[in-house]
Amino acid sequence: MEKLEKLYEGKAKILYKTSDPDLLIQYFKDDASAFDGKKKGTIVDKGVMNNHMSSRIFEYLEENGVKTHFVKNLNDREMLVKNLDIIPVEVVLRNVAAGSLCKRLGIEEGRVFEEQPILEFFYKSDPLGDPMINECHVDIFGWATKEEVEILKSEGLKINKLMVEFFKERKIRLVDFKVEFGRHKGQEVLLGDEISPDGCRLWDWETNEKMDKDRFRFNLGSVEEKYQEVYDLICTP
Numbered sequence: 001m002e003k004l005e006k007l008y009e010g011k012a013k014i015l016y017k018t019s020d021p022d023l024l025i026q027y028f029k030d031d032a033s034a035f036d037g038k039k040k041g042t043i044v045d046k047g048v049m050n051n052h053m054s055s056r057i058f059e060y061l062e063e064n065g066v067k068t069h070f071v072k073n074l075n076d077r078e079m080l081v082k083n084l085d086i087i088p089v090e091v092v093l094r095n096v097a098a099g100s101l102c103k104r105l106g107i108e109e110g111r112v113f114e115e116q117p118i119l120e121f122f123y124k125s126d127p128l129g130d131p132m133i134n135e136c137h138v139d140i141f142g143w144a145t146k147e148e149v150e151i152l153k154s155e156g157l158k159i160n161k162l163m164v165e166f167f168k169e170r171k172i173r174l175v176d177f178k179v180e181f182g183r184h185k186g187q188e189v190l191l192g193d194e195i196s197p198d199g200c201r202l203w204d205w206e207t208n209e210k211m212d213k214d215r216f217r218f219n220l221g222s223v224e225e226k227y228q229e230v231y232d233l234i235c236t237p
């Protein structure tokens with residue numbers, strides 16, 4: 001598949017056009033950012049690890065009936081994906097209290113949501129710092145239709161269930177994660193973006209040690225080593 005011009009460059013990835021208008025190449029960079037881009041750095045080989053981890057997780061989700069933009073892995077830093085019109089709503093699922101939820105609501109980090117996960121929506125906007133929104137905002141401002149919102153919720157919950165299992169088998173607790181969806185050919189809603197320790201909170205099942213981007217956010221050290229540990233657990237058979 002021939003790589004043509006750059007379509008979009010984000011903080012951690014670049015999308016390139018291909019000769020097929022329906023297919024894009026998603027390239028994973030080593031660049032890391034946090035706190036709305038105020039903290040910037042590099043995590044050595046993050047792009048390679050995230051590309052392979054995302055590919056494996058997309059395959060797993062597809063095997064279990066989740067429709068995604070993933071087509072195939074191309075090489076260490078690139079995957080072939082379907083061209084989506086991204087819905088500007090970030091869907092966050094939480095199984096354990098952490099991050100912005102603790103700050104916003106004064107909940108102690110580590111509280112487990114036994115009964116059901118918490119599902120939240122954020123408006124995908126860098127200049128506004130991705131503010132939290134609800135279904136009324138999505139509807140009234142036309143970011144997604146009511147039918148699409150139902151899909152974001154049901155697919156979000158289904159992905160959470162599958163991912164909790166996937167990580168549990170690898171002795172990792174899935175604390176929370178963010179996913180993005182998009183319309184394929186203006187119609188079907190597919191899971192897009194990536195799924196990696198950049199957008200998930202992952203804690204060691206026994207020790208609760210953090211194994212995700214929080215190590216970079218809060219200067220906890222051993223960032224590459226922890227990404228590598230997660231990579232080994234996900235990508236080695």
Ligand code: UDP
Nearest residue numbers: 092098099100101176177178198199200201
């Ligand atoms: N997240 C993300 N991109 C964002 C915001 C959040 O990938 O722009 C992920 C984050 O890594 C975490 C989950 O979504 O796994 C919930 O993040 P939270 O709302 O707690 O915000 P944060 O503490 O990361 O600011």
